[in-house]
Amino acid sequence: MANSIETIDTNIDYRRRQRLGRLGHKAVILFGALLLAFYALAPISWLVSSSLQTEAEIVSVPPHWIPDEPTLQNFRAIFSAGEDEPVTYETRSGADPVSGGFIPSSASSLLPSMWNSTIVATLVVILNLLVGVPAAYAIAKIRYWGRNASMYFILITRVIPDIALVVPFFLVIRKLGMLDTIGSLVITYLAVTVPFTVFILVQFFEGLPDELDKAARVDGCSRFQAMVRVFLPLSLPSLVAVVLFTFLTSWNEFLLALMFTQTEASQTLPILLASFTSDFTVSFSFLNAAGVLAIVPPVIVAIIFERYIVSGLTAGAVKG
Amino acid sequence: MANTAIHKATRRSLLDRYGYEERSAVLFLAPVMLVLMSVAVFPILYSFYLSFFRMKLTRPNNQPFIWFENYSDLLTNELFWVSVSRTVVFTLISVSAIAVIALLVALLLNQEFKGRRVLSTIILIPWAIPYVANALMWKWIYDSGYGALNGALYQLDFIDKYMVWLGDQDKTLPLIANAFVWKEVPLAAILLLVSLKAIPADLYQAARVDGATVWQRFIHITLPAMKPGFMLVMIYETMMAIRHFDLFFILTEGGPGDASHVLSWHIYVETFRNLSFGSGAAMSYLLALATFALSYFFIRTLGRRI
Numbered sequence: 001m002a003n004s005i006e007t008i009d010t011n012i013d014y015r016r017r018q019r020l021g022r023l024g025h026k027a028v029i030l031f032g033a034l035l036l037a038f039y040a041l042a043p044i045s046w047l048v049s050s051s052l053q054t055e056a057e058i059v060s061v062p063p064h065w066i067p068d069e070p071t072l073q074n075f076r077a078i079f080s081a082g083e084d085e086p087v088t089y090e091t092r093s094g095a096d097p098v099s100g101g102f103i104p105s106s107a108s109s110l111l112p113s114m115w116n117s118t119i120v121a122t123l124v125v126i127l128n129l130l131v132g133v134p135a136a137y138a139i140a141k142i143r144y145w146g147r148n149a150s151m152y153f154i155l156i157t158r159v160i161p162d163i164a165l166v167v168p169f170f171l172v173i174r175k176l177g178m179l180d181t182i183g184s185l186v187i188t189y190l191a192v193t194v195p196f197t198v199f200i201l202v203q204f205f206e207g208l209p210d211e212l213d214k215a216a217r218v219d220g221c222s223r224f225q226a227m228v229r230v231f232l233p234l235s236l237p238s239l240v241a242v243v244l245f246t247f248l249t250s251w252n253e254f255l256l257a258l259m260f261t262q263t264e265a266s267q268t269l270p271i272l273l274a275s276f277t278s279d280f281t282v283s284f285s286f287l288n289a290a291g292v293l294a295i296v297p298p299v300i301v302a303i304i305f306e307r308y309i310v311s312g313l314t315a316g317a318v319k320g
Numbered sequence: 321m322a323n324t325a326i327h328k329a330t331r332r333s334l335l336d337r338y339g340y341e342e343r344s345a346v347l348f349l350a351p352v353m354l355v356l357m358s359v360a361v362f363p364i365l366y367s368f369y370l371s372f373f374r375m376k377l378t379r380p381n382n383q384p385f386i387w388f389e390n391y392s393d394l395l396t397n398e399l400f401w402v403s404v405s406r407t408v409v410f411t412l413i414s415v416s417a418i419a420v421i422a423l424l425v426a427l428l429l430n431q432e433f434k435g436r437r438v439l440s441t442i443i444l445i446p447w448a449i450p451y452v453a454n455a456l457m458w459k460w461i462y463d464s465g466y467g468a469l470n471g472a473l474y475q476l477d478f479i480d481k482y483m484v485w486l487g488d489q490d491k492t493l494p495l496i497a498n499a500f501v502w503k504e505v506p507l508a509a510i511l512l513l514v515s516l517k518a519i520p521a522d523l524y525q526a527a528r529v530d531g532a533t534v535w536q537r538f539i540h541i542t543l544p545a546m547k548p549g550f551m552l553v554m555i556y557e558t559m560m561a562i563r564h565f566d567l568f569f570i571l572t573e574g575g576p577g578d579a580s581h582v583l584s585w586h587i588y589v590e591t592f593r594n595l596s597f598g599s600g601a602a603m604s605y606l607l608a609l610a611t612f613a614l615s616y617f618f619i620r621t622l623g624r625r626i
Binding site for chain 2: 037040041043044046060061063065132137138142143144145156161163164167168187188222224227248251259270273274277284291295298299303309313
């Protein structure tokens with residue numbers, strides 16, 4: 001009798017400890033989740049908050065974490081920069097010369113540079129698919145001598161640091177008279193992005209059964225038809241991932257664009273942003289607004305296509 | 321007789337089919353190979369060739385072939401060795417920080433809890449934004465006059481006066497590394513999460529039955545299972561850190577003094593400010609070679625199963 005009571009007692013004790021443990025576990029997770037959200041979002045929130053402040057507010061000490069009077073004047077300055085109305089802040093004359101409060105004349109290039117970035121990225125995406133899909137299909141589904149070698153070759157080119165390519169690129173592109181054209185960016189970005197495209201697509205195609213390919217061939221499809229009619233429709237998710245990566249990489253690229261572009265004709269958004277940051281007289285709030293504009297498109301893309309991005313990123317890791 | 325004829329016919333048709341496969345493979349691969357040959361292989365060979373010339377754009381008519389002088393000059397170039405050591409320090413700080421933080425993030429995201437999906441979307445944001453915008457953001461955070469870092473630390477009483485963060489030789493590299501880590505952690509965490517998810521749950525069950533504590537389970541099951549993922553992340557991030565350029569360009573331009581004068585910045589200055597393309601090419605080639613050596617392992621891990 002006494003024995004059984006004892007057992008029950010320890011049982012209760014055990015359960016309680018388990019419940020406490022689970023509570024502690026939950027607390028740790030909650031704390032970790034909040035910390036992580038803060039870590040990821042705090043810098044960006046600060047940038048957004050200061051892009052909504054006036055020049056007078058932004059130079060306050062200590063800083064205003066939340067703007068007293070949120071204003072869109074910085075964004076208005078960017079979007080009206082191309083028009084007749086001069087791009088100035090009325091407060092500029094009163095502003096502290098050290099802290100700037102000045103909008104550079106190149107502000108009017110900001111929207112054209114966004115347009116350039118978009119065109120370059122779009123062209124790079126299209127060329128990537130045209131060049132990358134057949135290559136990936138061949139490596140995944142055609143049995144030919146040197147399959148492994150060609151995959152290695154494609155991956156190895158991605159290992160070359162961009163900075164090592166810059167000197168010869170510059171000389172060649174200068175010789176071709178392509179400096180300061182969008183074409184120079186499209187070609188070089190294509191080379192930078194296509195290895196990863198092929199890599200992701202090969203992983204995906206390999207996951208599709210060989211029988212599909214054989215069935216298509218028996219039905220009289222050529223290799224090309226099998227690829228276009230059978231494999232492309234099935235590989236939509238990985239195609240989306242490829243499109244996203246390529247687009248983001250091109251949109252974000254800086255070093256090559258820094259070398260090849262000089263004027264509004266080809267300057268991309270990162271180049272223009274960088275030129276603002278090196279000018280100490282530029283208004284902080286204007287700078288931050290420009291930064292926010294550069295962040296918004298990729299962030300929206302990332303949020304909408306989160307699932308595709310993660311599955312694309314992990315395609316390699318699963319196999320490795 | 322007829323037998324051999326049939327035999328011959330089958331063999332020819334086999335050969336034909338074999339040829340068709342080879343031919344279509346060549347056709348399918350031709351575009352990608354053409355692009356990579358002209359925009360990756362050719363430049364790297366060309367830069368190797370250039371590295372044997374004394375090539376200053378300021379003296380276009382005097383570009384002699386000088387054998388290995390560009391390379392041997394590097395041995396005695398003090399700034400080059402400074403830049404190598406800065407690169408090593410930056411890489412070590414960044415990669416170790418990324419490994420630790422990404423591991424914690426991956427462990428967290430591997431748990432089931434409310435809001436996990438939202439959180440995993442949120443952490444993609446740093447990954448998605450351009451490096452230049454990242455640099456601009458951190459430059460503003462570190463700003464000595466009105467930045468958030470000064471403001472926050474001052475309000476929390478950690479400092480009693482505003483500090484010049486990036487202008488301090490000892491703090492520059494860690495601060496730039498921090499900006500780099502913030503942007504690189506998401507990708508590293510996602511890659512680690514994959515290898516975490518691949519661990520079968522029964523392993524933990526069995527260990528629990530055997531009385532293993534949380535810590536023991538972590539050391540003996542989780543960490544060993546994550547080894548390939550870790551390898552991948554370490555090597556990839558090392559490659560990214562060694563070649564990183566954007567943050568240095570915007571945050572410090574190699575300064576203050578030579579405190580953040582990393583190799584990629586050194587190559588940029590040598591090539592495009594001093595306009596000595598020959599020695600710039602020589603250094604690019606060394607950097608490419610170093611990355612090749614490192615990434616040999618990278619390709620081995622990634623490409624093994626292809």
